[in-house]
Each structure stands twice: as structure tokens, then as C-alpha cells.
Amino acid sequence: MSTGRLSKSTVKGFIGYIRTDTPFFSLSPVTKLAVTLILSAIVLLIDDPRPLLVCLIFTLVLILLAKAPIKAMKLYTIGVLWMSCMCIFFNVIFRQSGDVVFQYGLLRVTTEGTIRGASILLKLLSMAYLTIFFVTSLRDRDIVYGLYTLRVPYSMIFVAALTFRSWGLFQTDLDTIRDAMTSRGLDFNKGNAFARAKKFVSVLVPLISILVKRIDDITKSVETRAFGSGIQRTYYHNIGLEHIDYAIIVGCFAALILTGILRYYYGLLSFSPYGL
Amino acid sequence: MKMIQVQDLWWKYEAGQQYALKGINTEIDKGEFVAIVGPNDHGKSTLCMCMNGLIPHAFRGEIKGNLEVAGIDTIHSDIPTISTKVGTVLQNPESQFVQMTVVDNIVFGPENLGISPEEIKRRVGSLTKLTRTEGLLERTPDELSGGQKQRVAIASALAMTPEILILDEPTSELDPVGKTEVFSLLGRLKREANLTVVLVSHLMEEIVKYADRVMLLYEGKIELDAPPAEFFSNGDYLADKGVELPQVTEAGYLFDRSKRLLNAYPLTLESAYNAFRNVLTEGR
Numbered sequence: 233m234s235t236g237r238l239s240k241s242t243v244k245g246f247i248g249y250i251r252t253d254t255p256f257f258s259l260s261p262v263t264k265l266a267v268t269l270i271l272s273a274i275v276l277l278i279d280d281p282r283p284l285l286v287c288l289i290f291t292l293v294l295i296l297l298a299k300a301p302i303k304a305m306k307l308y309t310i311g312v313l314w315m316s317c318m319c320i321f322f323n324v325i326f327r328q329s330g331d332v333v334f335q336y337g338l339l340r341v342t343t344e345g346t347i348r349g350a351s352i353l354l355k356l357l358s359m360a361y362l363t364i365f366f367v368t369s370l371r372d373r374d375i376v377y378g379l380y381t382l383r384v385p386y387s388m389i390f391v392a393a394l395t396f397r398s399w400g401l402f403q404t405d406l407d408t409i410r411d412a413m414t415s416r417g418l419d420f421n422k423g424n425a426f427a428r429a430k431k432f433v434s435v436l437v438p439l440i441s442i443l444v445k446r447i448d449d450i451t452k453s454v455e456t457r458a459f460g461s462g463i464q465r466t467y468y469h470n471i472g473l474e475h476i477d478y479a480i481i482v483g484c485f486a487a488l489i490l491t492g493i494l495r496y497y498y499g500l501l502s503f504s505p506y507g508l
Numbered sequence: 509m510k511m512i513q514v515q516d517l518w519w520k521y522e523a524g525q526q527y528a529l530k531g532i533n534t535e536i537d538k539g540e541f542v543a544i545v546g547p548n549d550h551g552k553s554t555l556c557m558c559m560n561g562l563i564p565h566a567f568r569g570e571i572k573g574n575l576e577v578a579g580i581d582t583i584h585s586d587i588p589t590i591s592t593k594v595g596t597v598l599q600n601p602e603s604q605f606v607q608m609t610v611v612d613n614i615v616f617g618p619e620n621l622g623i624s625p626e627e628i629k630r631r632v633g634s635l636t637k638l639t640r641t642e643g644l645l646e647r648t649p650d651e652l653s654g655g656q657k658q659r660v661a662i663a664s665a666l667a668m669t670p671e672i673l674i675l676d677e678p679t680s681e682l683d684p685v686g687k688t689e690v691f692s693l694l695g696r697l698k699r700e701a702n703l704t705v706v707l708v709s710h711l712m713e714e715i716v717k718y719a720d721r722v723m724l725l726y727e728g729k730i731e732l733d734a735p736p737a738e739f740f741s742n743g744d745y746l747a748d749k750g751v752e753l754p755q756v757t758e759a760g761y762l763f764d765r766s767k768r769l770l771n772a773y774p775l776t777l778e779s780a781y782n783a784f785r786n787v788l789t790e791g792r
Contacts, residue, residue, distance in 0.1 A: 373608040397608055400650055404602075449603030456560050456596040457617035457668065461588030468615040468628045 251299040256369050261378030263477040267294075268366040270484040274491045275358045278501045281347060284354035291361040300368040312360040316353045323349035347506050372396040380471040390459070394450070405442045409435050510576075511672055511704040512536040512559060517573035519554060519563055528554045530728040532573070536721075538671070541698055541705045543719035545712070547750040551728040552708045556676045558582065559706065561590035578671045592621065595665030597675040601657035601682070602649065610652070610660050611645040617668040631667050638700065639663040639693055655686030659693055672704045673697070679711060687711065694718055712754040716740070716775040724749060741773055756780035 251257065256264065275287050295305070327345035334341040376396070379389045410420065413435065420431050454460075473481075494500045517532040529551050536542050544552045557563040561582045564571045575582050578593035598604055607613045611632065618628045636642040639659045649657060658678055665673060675694075679687040691714045697703055698718055709715055715722060715736065722739040724732040726749050732739060740746070740753055743761040747753075753761060760773040760780060769787045774780035 446603050449600050453604040455587050458588040458591045458620040463622040466622050
């Protein structure tokens with residue numbers, strides 16, 4: 233249950249709790265998705281590390297404004313940094329042209345390797361943080377409401393909603409079965425990987441049995457509430473975009489077009505200033 | 509006015525060896541609160557599924573007889589049509605939560621029926637007041653107690669504005685607080701909404717408080733159908749059929765078996781207190 237100090241201004245999000253008192257909370261999920269995709273495309277068009285650094289700072293400002301949960305960010309940042317380190321390492325190792333910046337034995341770091349490595353690092357970080365901005369400012373229901381807005385057929389929306397809903401049920405059932413088995417002396421952490429996997433097979437039998445019962449109940453529940461009636465469905469929620477949503481999406485598109493022009497018409501934002 | 513009319517209803521599941529329902533005949537009036545009791549697997553839920561149209565439309569099997577619910581022939585009609593007249597609440601509150609928030613769950617049925625958003629909004633307003641779920645609208649299922657979830661399930665069923673509400677063991681998976689919440693809501697529905705209610709339950713103490721009639725379904729047949737006082741006066745017979753009496757009724761039954769001092773077996777704690785006090789003070 234969402235209780236405690238945070239509950240007044242937070243709601244349970246897709247990942248962690250999200251603040252409701254931010255400029256992004258009331259935006260349509262479609263807008264958030266559009267911002268994420270368009271800004272990611274802009275980042276992909278740019279090679280020069282300097283404007284990429286500006287993009288990264290802009291993304292971090294977005295995250296700060298969205299008051300994304302730090303706990304959720306920490307986890308992702310560790311993963312992203314690990315991936316980025318690998319990218320830099322391979323770029324530095326395999327890009328050997330240009331001036332040598334540093335050499336230690338066979339390890340040679342060149343200007344090209346450094347610039348290309350920095351570019352990829354900044355691209356990855358920007359896109360990763362944009363995804364974090366998207367994911368941590370959303371609730372699972374926002375994704376469903378977004379699908380409404382995009383006029384996706386209701387059967388698909390219902391499947392998405394039921395998937396999100398069922399995940400929680402599945403976790404609860406799995407935990408219950410595991411607890412029951414643990415209380416009867418089965419240690420899931422004991423033994424090698426094969427032995428542990430074998431123990432999980434024993435969980436599957438009751439789990440499948442429960443799932444079948446749940447599916448039966450859910451079917452009965454939706455059937456008795458006229459699901460699939462063939463009647464033109466209405467929507468209780470206002471699923472249109474507001475003016476602010478349109479303004480933001482148009483603004484992002486304008487930025488994308490501008491970036492394309494600067495890159496391909498004027499030759500800016502590329503590696504050309506570095507002679508690469 | 510007859511709200512439910514069942515005539516010589518027989519039903520056998522496709523995989524079943526014998527009929528689950530064997531010649532059911534009954535009538536339920538508008539506004540009546542009928543409780544169906546009996547041992548497990550003796551046809552209670554099957555009868556409910558016949559009333560809401562799941563049988564024969566969602567289950568394969570053999571059906572005979574006639575069943576009319578709110579003027580609709582459920583055997584020859586479809587489930588969406590029946591669902592406008594019959595609301596159903598199932599045993600498991602979790603499985604009835606097919607959407608992610610309380611409000612989405614309540615509006616799911618009316619949206620499927622193509623009701624206008626304004627009308628749905630009006631229904632949400634009145635129903636949440638009736639079921640006392642106003643403050644829960646934006647909550648997700650994991651932020652609700654079992655009793656709250658079942659109240660939401662009832663609100664979701666009522667959002668279709670049914671004339672009949674069928675509840676199939678709605679409290680069997682709830683804790684005592686949840687059970688009290690659900691039954692007090694049923695009491696409120698009985699008082700404030702002129703709804704026909706069919707309830708399957710094993711909670712005899714609660715049944716005697718709300719039911720106008722109690723029906724014993726045993727081996728697919730209605731073995732006994734009477735108002736609570738009359739129904740529970742058949743103590744030995746009910747015990748033989750595996751039906752428990754309300755505790756105070758059982759106490760009265762045991763007390764009176766030899767002495768024959770009580771005018772009627774008590775059904776509630778209050779009536780038991782009065783009956784025993786009369787016997788102790790006045791000899792009757």
C-alpha cells in the first residue's frame with residue numbers, strides 16, 4: 233500500500249514511485265514516448281561529442297524536472313556505465329589512426345579512438361537516460377492510456393492491460409508456492425545451477441494449476457461484463473492530446489528537422505571538425 | 509413480478525458423467541434476496557452460471573429446460589445481452605480485477621456496452637458512494653484489502669445497472685473484516701437498491717440476516733426452499749445434508765430437542781438472547 237510521507241505527492245509508477253507535482257506528470261504518455269523517440273533520433277544524428285554533451289545535460293535536466301526516483305536510476309546507471317565502459321574500451325583499442333595520446337606497451341590510445349569513444353559514450357548515456365526519463369515518469373496504466381490515444385484496437389490494449397495486471401498476480405502466486413515449499417524443507421538456494429533449476433520445475437506444477445484457475449476466473453469475469461460484445465466501445469477517460477502535448481511534439485520534431493539540416497546540409501555536428 | 513424463472517432445468521458438462529443440475533424448478537421475485545446453500549460440487553455455482561448465461565454460452569454440455577432471467581431467455585440469448593440484466597461477482601477478488609485501477613475496473617463493463625462517458629461518470633459517482641469506494645478510484649489492486657477488492661468487484665458488476673446480482677461465494681477468500689465489509693454492503697444494497705440478489709455462501713450467520721429465502725441445492729436438485737426461520741428449523745435434515753446451522757440456531761436446537769420450550773429456533777444472537785431469557789425467566 234502506498235502510505236507514508238511520499239504518498240501525498242507520489243503514485244506507484246512503472247518503476248518505483250513517481251512524483252505527481254512535476255510538469256511531466258500530466259503530459260500524455262504519447263508525448264513522453266514521442267519526446268523519448270525523437271530526442272533519441274536527434275542523439276543518433278549527432279557525432280560531435282560537444283553537442284552530444286549538451287544533449288546529455290539536457291536529458292539530465294529533464295530527469296531532474298521529472299523528479300525520477302533516484303533508487304530506480306541508480307540501478308540503470310550502473311548497467312549503462314558498464315556497457316559504456318565496454319564501448320569506450322573497444323573503440324580505444326580498435327581505433328588506432330590519428331595522433332597518439334597515450335601509449336603503454338601494446339596499448340595505444342589515439343585521438344580518433346578517444347573522440348569516437350567519447351561520442352559513443354555520450355550517445356549511449358543520453359539515450360539510456362532518455363529511456364529512464366520515459367520509464368520512470370510512467371505508470372503501467374499510462375502505457376495502456378497511450379495505446380488508447382494511438383487508437384490501437386481494444387483487444388490489443390486489453391491484452392497489454394491484462395499482461396501488466398497478471399504480472400503482479402503471477403509474482404504473488406509464485407511467492408506463495410515458493411514459501412509453501414520452503415516451509416516444507418525445500419531450499420531453493422542449495423545446490424548447483426542444475427539442481428536449483430530442477431527444484432523450480434516442482435514449482436511449475438502448482439503454478440500452472442493456479443494459472444489455469446485464474447484464466448478461467450478472468451474469462452468468466454470479462455465475459456459477464458460484455459467483453460467482446462461487438463458493440464462500439466466507448467472510453468471513460470479523455471484519451472485525446474492537449475495543446476501542450478501537441479506543442480511539445482511539434483517542438484521536438486522541429487528540433488529533429490533542424491538537426492538533420494545542420495548535419496546533412498551544413499555538415500555540422502559530425503566528426504569533421506576533428507578531421508575524421 | 510418474477511425476475512428469475514427456472515423450469516425443469518437440466519445441465520450436464522461435456523466431460524461430466526452425470527447431470528450437474530437435475531430438473532431445477534424455482535422462481536425468484538423482483539427485489540428478493542435468495543441464498544443458495546449446500547455442500548461443494550452439488551450444483552450451486554453451476555446454477556449461478558446458468559443464470560448469468562455462462563452456461564451454455566461459455567461451457568460445452570447438454571442443457572434441457574427453460575430459464576428466463578429478467579425477461580431474457582438465457583439459453584437462447586448471448587452473454588453481452590444477459591450481462592445488461594445480470595451482474596456477477598465471483599469468489600476470487602483478484603481475478604475479477606482485470607484492469608489496473610479501481611476506476612478502470614468499474615468502467616470496464618459500461619465501456620464494453622458502449623455507454624456514453626457522461627453516463628459512465630454518473631454511474632461511477634453514485635456507485636462509489638453506495639459501495640464506499642470513492643477514495644479508492646485511482647488505487648491499484650495491490651493497494652487494496654480483500655474486502656475493498658470485493659466491494660470494487662460489486663461496484664463493477666453494478667456499473668452495468670443489472671436488475672439481478674449474483675454472488676458466488678464472494679467472501680470465501682476474505683478475512684473476517686473483509687467478510688463484514690461485503691455483507692454490510694449487501695445489506696445496504698438490499699435496503700437502498702431494489703435489486704434481486706442471489707447469493708451462494710456457507711456463512712449461515714450472515715445469510716439469516718439478509719436472505720428472504722434459503723435454498724438447499726443437493727446433488728443437483730433443490731431439496732429445500734423456505735424462509736430462513738423455516739429452513740433452519742430442519743436441523744437434523746440439514747446436518748444430514750452437510751449444511752451447518754447458524755451457531756445460535758444450533759444451540760437452540762440442542763437446547764430444545766428434549767424439552768420443547770422454544771416457540772421457534774433463534775436465528776440471530778439477539779433472538780437467541782430473548783428466547784433463552786424468556787425460558788429462564790418465564791419458563792417459555
